[in-house]
Amino acid sequence: MTEPIIELNNITVHFQNGSKAVDAVKNVNLSIDRGDVFGIVGYSGAGKSTIVRLINLLHQPSSGDIKVGSLQTVKNGQVLVKGKELRKLRQKIGMIFQHFNLLEQSTVLGNVVFALKHASLSKADRIAKAKKLIKQVGLADRIDNYPSQLSGGQKQRVAIARALANDPEILISDEATSALDPKTTKQILALLADLNRQTGVTIVLITHEMQVVKNIANHVAVMKDGEIIEQNSTFQIFADPQKPLTKEFIETASGNKEALEKILQQPAIQHLQADELLVELGFSGKSTDEPLISSLAKNYDVTVNILYGNIETIENASIGTLIVILSASAGKLSKALEAIRKEKIKLQIIKGAAQ
Ligand code: ADP
Numbered sequence: 001m002t003e004p005i006i007e008l009n010n011i012t013v014h015f016q017n018g019s020k021a022v023d024a025v026k027n028v029n030l031s032i033d034r035g036d037v038f039g040i041v042g043y044s045g046a047g048k049s050t051i052v053r054l055i056n057l058l059h060q061p062s063s064g065d066i067k068v069g070s071l072q073t074v075k076n077g078q079v080l081v082k083g084k085e086l087r088k089l090r091q092k093i094g095m096i097f098q099h100f101n102l103l104e105q106s107t108v109l110g111n112v113v114f115a116l117k118h119a120s121l122s123k124a125d126r127i128a129k130a131k132k133l134i135k136q137v138g139l140a141d142r143i144d145n146y147p148s149q150l151s152g153g154q155k156q157r158v159a160i161a162r163a164l165a166n167d168p169e170i171l172i173s174d175e176a177t178s179a180l181d182p183k184t185t186k187q188i189l190a191l192l193a194d195l196n197r198q199t200g201v202t203i204v205l206i207t208h209e210m211q212v213v214k215n216i217a218n219h220v221a222v223m224k225d226g227e228i229i230e231q232n233s234t235f236q237i238f239a240d241p242q243k244p245l246t247k248e249f250i251e252t253a254s255g256n257k258e259a260l261e262k263i264l265q266q267p268a269i270q271h272l273q274a275d276e277l278l279v280e281l282g283f284s285g286k287s288t289d290e291p292l293i294s295s296l297a298k299n300y301d302v303t304v305n306i307l308y309g310n311i312e313t314i315e316n317a318s319i320g321t322l323i324v325i326l327s328a329s330a331g332k333l334s335k336a337l338e339a340i341r342k343e344k345i346k347l348q349i350i351k352g353a354a355q
Contacts, residue, residue, distance in 0.1 A: 039213030042223030094163030282346030
């Protein structure tokens with residue numbers, strides 16, 4: 001049974017910058033289930049950080065309702081929790097950021113113990129708990145190091161251990177991998193996925209890169225100018241994006257767009273023969289298993305020249321793209337195209353006279 005842990009209903013956040021009014025968040029409805037890894041993707045200024053500040057109540061919305069777990073935190077734009085209840089709410093929510101925000105004068109152990117300063121534990125228990133967390137994030141051998149002695153990925157591991165110190169139900173990652181190289185990003189995302197599986201902690205991933213959500217999120221919301229323009233399961237978002245911005249994020253993440261640009265520059269493509277067609281084929285789920293290429297050759301006498309291929313596994317299902325030149329006499333080609341369309345394969349004709 002799924003149960004929402006974060007619910008935002010009809011949320012608007014209005015800022016007045018002198019004479020200029022900005023709606024940083026507009027009529028946002030968002031429901032994140034307990035145990036989800038939920039990605040919020042958008043360019044800078046889209047309103048992502050403002051959403052985070054609404055969840056942990058660092059910011060008050062102008063209108064709308066918010067619930068975190070069973071606690072109604074905002075009703076009609078009015079904040080309902082304060083004092084001890086607010087502190088308890090914030091303890092439920094761990095945060096990690098792009099720039100780690102570690103105490104430079106404290107060791108790894110010191111940083112994590114510091115996060116337990118309000119916990120009702122003895123000093124010995126705090127140290128024991130911090131050591132356990134540090135081990136969990138893979139830094140047992142670095143416990144006495146200072147942040148300046150650590151790599152970016154190791155610093156983010158300390159920040160994750162610290163964010164988990166008070167056993168949060170929600171972990172919010174605000175561009176936490178944006179300062180890391182691709183390999184380290186993968187390792188940190190793998191760690192977050194492990195923590196989600198092991199502890200059930202709900203993860204909200206705020207990012208400007210679809211690549212980041214691709215491998216670990218099960219749900220994605222895309223934000224633009226304060227609005228959520230599209231949201232769906234990660235598989236659906238990748239298999240069948242609806243909005244141009246979503247398509248743009250996906251194309252950037254997959255490298256398909258770059259590949260097509262390079263292909264279009266090739267002389268052979270600039271001067272396609274009359275019986276040739278440059279097409280992009282999109283496969284998802286079951287259609288990736290169909291022997292399409294051999295069937296085109298056998299049944300329709302179409303030659304398929306593969307120029308580019310990419311298959312991704314998202315939520316245990318495959319999504320693939322092929323850019324190919326199809327060649328055959330015009331009549332045969334149109335029959336083949338008809339057959340492709342019947343197979344629930346996305347067909348995009350990029351270039352060519354024969355159809
Ligand atoms: P993102 O996290 O997606 O980059 P933000 O939530 O930080 O976007 O910002 C959304 C919009 O709200 C931007 O136009 C930003 O300039 C504006 N904004 C954010 N915080 C404030 C503030 N405290 N005062 C005025 N405008 C703000």
